[in-house]
Amino acid sequence: MEIFLSINDWFVGLIPAQITGLTKMVLIALAYLTLFAVLGLYLVLLERKVAAWFQLRIGPNRVGFKGLLQTMADALKLLSKELTGTVKADKFLYNLAPYFVIITSLMALGIFPFTQNLQAYDINIGLFFLIGISSIGVIGILLGGWSSNNKYSLIGAMRSGVQTISYELSIGLSLLTMVLITGSLQLSEIIEVQKNGWLIIQGHIPAVIAFMIYMIAGTAETNRAPFDMVEAESELGAGFHTEYSGMKFAYFFLAEFINMFIIAAIATTVFFGGWLSPFGITESLPWLGVFWFLLKTFILVFLMMWFRWTFPRLRVDQLLTLEWKYLLPINLGNLVIMALIVWLGLTLQF
């Protein structure tokens, strides 16, 4: 860590004191933008490869070594495409919508502790911020569907609204269940608590239930199969982004994948000890934390891809039945049980 501090000192010495903070902010933002693009593109590639494995195919293997540059080429194609739209669209909202979606996912990405001290901003209400920010993302989808002036888009957007409002509750409640153990919403604090054992082990049975509900609700929140009512291609064509093309479409597309990463990253942080190593050697090698964090997150991402390529899609009313009649009551009961367990001191600690 020493070397990084000295690099920091040397760097701060180079620029005038008045703009040190600003420069740092810009640099960090650039770093996150790069991370965002690389992560998004390679998650898309991963999804295509995983899909291929599930479907007896090889997947992209032509562009670059073993197809590693395939999504880069796709992104370049999308960048160079003409932006088309409908004449009768509400131009302002139509153009605004993709940014809502992409900026919120970028903001959410910013507060994850990738390892000890490697975190852009450690907000004391971290989890609350994440849930809040993910609710804003749906506004982009609603706006995009509404302003496109297309009935398929509108149906998709309305489905998205219904779905997100319902499943936000489950996400919030299942995370709240875990917050009962940590006593803090700050992500670094949550990980600190897990040095005595991952929360899914500390909270044992209710924690496992909360995790399962969280993964179901998280899949629904990101509008992925089996909950991809929003863009059910056999029903609605492309759903809410039917009328988007080129980079605007790519924003929606990338944001979907980043959101999947975020959902998995929250689960990693809250249930599986974030960047903590399962073998307890992280303290001596803090940079290994990045590896552990990404490993756990990608295992969960793979789980979500597994869902997508195995399950059929639910119908929109069945989706709401699942949330309001099953997940929500279970979740509320689970919360009470967890409160009792914490109150009676029955959590497992090592």
Place this chain on the structure above:
Amino acid sequence: MRTATINNNFKSEEYFINMGPQHPATHGVLRLLLTIDGEVIKKVDPDLGYIHRSIEKMCESDSYQQIVHLTDRMDYLSAHINNEAVCLTVENALELEVPERVKVIRTIMDELTRLSSHCLWWGVMGMDVGALSSYFYGFRDREMINDIFEETCGARLTMNYNIPGGLRQDIHPNFVKRVKEFLAHFKTKLPEYDRLLTGNVIFQKRTKGVGVLSKEDAISFGASGPVGRASGYSCDVRKHHPYSALDRVEFEEALHTDGDSYARYLVRIQEMWESISIIEQLIDNIPEGDHQVATNAVIKLPKGEYYQKVETARGELGVYIVSTGTKNPYRVKFRSPGLSNLSLLNHITVGGKIGDLVATMATIDIVVPDIDR
């Protein structure tokens, strides 16, 4: 008073939406005019004609050998069975007795066609309810059948293997071996189909009780094939009016009584097992002999009207030929299973959601060129 105002403010309005002709769920160029209230379907109005090629009219200026080629292009997934329907009609009219070898090979090819059609249907069925992977599994097995066709007929989709009087050429020397290989492979894969879709809770929720068709309605709409049989209407032409070698094989007619999408799904899965059993009964004893009998180069049917029906993968295909004794038919009419099966779409989907419509269309298994002709 207060509730009345609220109701007024939130009065829902029906709207109209165009599903197709370019839409992933309509499997081709079918256009559905939907009237929807929110997600609930109020009316489905199929609009046909986007792929009409006037095949029936073209038949009137073609010779009987040429008509066979046109029937490939109707229900392209049952190409072989369509060919056979025309050939049987012409042979019956000429009172031509084809060799036993031809009958057996025709039946084997029929059942292979049915298997290939049902494989494709199964894959697309999964895709329509959102499980994309099933598509590739269905196509993997279908490819093996297509390879067998390619070897024997020289074509994979529009086979043109039947001619009036027999088969265009004899089967490939590898035919028996490869069919057996395929059956051995497919018998291990068909239980996999069940594991991926049939037993899935979401899949059952999507299909059970959706698009229910009663037996009376099935008969009055002229439903045939798996659609009719899922409603308990025993309508298998192979059973009731056996043709070719079907009179010497044992098989069960797949019958279900629920009449919903799930029943139609189960009927087709069961039909696949039955087809396998039919092929197994025949493949080991293909009689030796000629693969065709000589006919005149110009076939002239005696004056009169001729009708023959066969069971395609989709249902009952009827061929009706009116001849005046010349080398061309005076009038040809095809009774295609797709059209009557599509006609009940409005009846069974009204009141359901958009997702139900897609699941129902998948189990009706329409092939649009068969409907339009």
